[in-house]
Amino acid sequence: MTEKSKALEQGTKEIVIDAKAFGRVAVLCGGLSPERQVSLKSGNRIFTALKDRGVDAVLVDAGDDLVDQLRAVKPERVFLALHGGDGEDGTVQGLLDFLHIPYTGSGVKGSALAMDKCRSKLIWKSMGLPTPEFVMVDKTTDLKAADLPMPCFVKPNGEGSSICTFPVYTREELSSSISRVLGHADQAMVEQLIAGPEYTVAILNGRALPVIRLETDNTFYDYEAKYLSDDTRYHLPSGLTEEKEQELQALSVKAFDGLGCSGWGRVDVMQDDQGRFWLLEVNTIPGMTDHSLVPMAAQAVGYQFADLVLELLRISDEEERSWMPDDISGIATEMS
Structure with missing residues (x-):
């Protein structure tokens, strides 16, 4: 088939x-x-x-x-x-x-929550979904006293496209990386670095499309690898077993729905050396350039680019924009 x-x-x-x-x-x-x-x-x-x-x-x-x-x-x-x-x-x-x-x-709430990496991760944790540990810091944080995960990624809390995002492997690099992010944003997320392959899962009208595995010669899948480089490798099929692919697709749909997102989007995930998946973020308006991932995944199931665009317009009339995740217990406590 x-x-x-x-x-x-x-x-x-x-x-x-x-x-x-x-x-x-x-x-x-x-x-x-x-x-x-x-x-x-x-x-x-x-x-x-x-x-x-x-x-x-x-x-x-x-x-x-x-x-x-x-x-x-x-x-x-x-x-x-x-x-x-x-x-x-x-x-x-x-x-x-x-x-x-x-x-x-997505509507207002799904868009706002997906853009806020901290709150996305709090919701996923409350739902029992796996996401790397993290600490939020700002200009008032005492970095010497803070229990920060290492190695880590330092990134803005509310930006996409890996803008101003830095992998950090030593304590000596940490302070300067945080300062660079805080020169760009009010808050920085210091997130545990998961070493392993990176995957992305496109969501279209409530369903996960085929998984894409990303491979780059850069330090990580950064802005240059996403939008400029012709050397980035996109593996589709992903190389996962059918069982692991289905597991990742199901996890991605749960993560997407849990934030109240709708219509279409993309879920970014890492896999560790034990084969476990870790949720990074949801992108509610993914790129649609000639380097972009959602059109690539959609093409694998028969959508040419123009077909995909028309389908997204078609379902814009049908989207449920209410926000009612099934399991959000504990979120209020975590956010307080």
């Missing part, structure tokens, strides 16, 4: 989509976050695909005057291609909810 047949058997439907039924679609991209350049690439690729399929699409480089921009365009639907910042943390989603404009991807 082919991968596409398996996906169809599991419930993925082949649908003939009327492009005109979407009305005018604003593709929001760019924005003001550090991920602006990647967002512009994603937005332009999505816009081109929509136009090629006959959709009345308008490309919008989101600025401080976004409300005026939307008033001028008068979209009947929005395709969100904003990465990081206000575009991915629930702010723009809240505006669109207020304006009663359907949009792709």
Whole structure:
């Protein structure tokens, strides 16, 4: 049975989509976050695909005057291609909810929680899901007194694309790495480093797509490896046994649903030397460039890029944006 047949058997439907039924679609991209350049690439690729399929699409480089921009365009639907910042943390989603404009991807709460790495991990821990140990620090933290995991990754709490993220192997490196992150963000996460292969799992309409294993000659899968390098290796099939692949897919769906995310996204995971998986983060508006992972996974089950874009628009009408994880006991205590 082919991968596409398996996906169809599991419930993925082949649908003939009327492009005109979407009305005018604003593709929001760019924005003001550090991920602006990647967002512009994603937005332009999505816009081109929509136009090629006959959709009345308008490309919008989101600025401080976004409300005026939307008033001028008068979209009947929005395709969100904003990465990081206000575009991915629930702010723009809240505006669109207020304006009663359907949009792709997660709603306010799912977006906000996924962008906040600390709260994502607290929720996963409360659900019994595996995620590396971590400590949050800011400029007032006494680093000499803090019990910080080593080796570790030091990263901003609310950014994606591995921006300003550093692997740290010695105590001597730790202070300078934290200072660099705190020059960019209010809080830094010092997260236990899991040595082993990295995987990513795309989620589409409630289901996990085939797992991709990432391999790079860089120190880790950083910004350059994600978006610029032609030497990064993407293993699909992942090389996992069928049992381990299904285990990872099920874990990723639980992690995604546990944050109240919907529509589509991507879950990033590490595997240790004992074969255990560890959740890193959820990306609610993954990249859609020619180096991006969700289109790659979707293609493995039969979606060409334009088909994927149209499917994301189609399900934007059907998405459940309420936030009701099944098991969130203990979160209030952890956050207090």
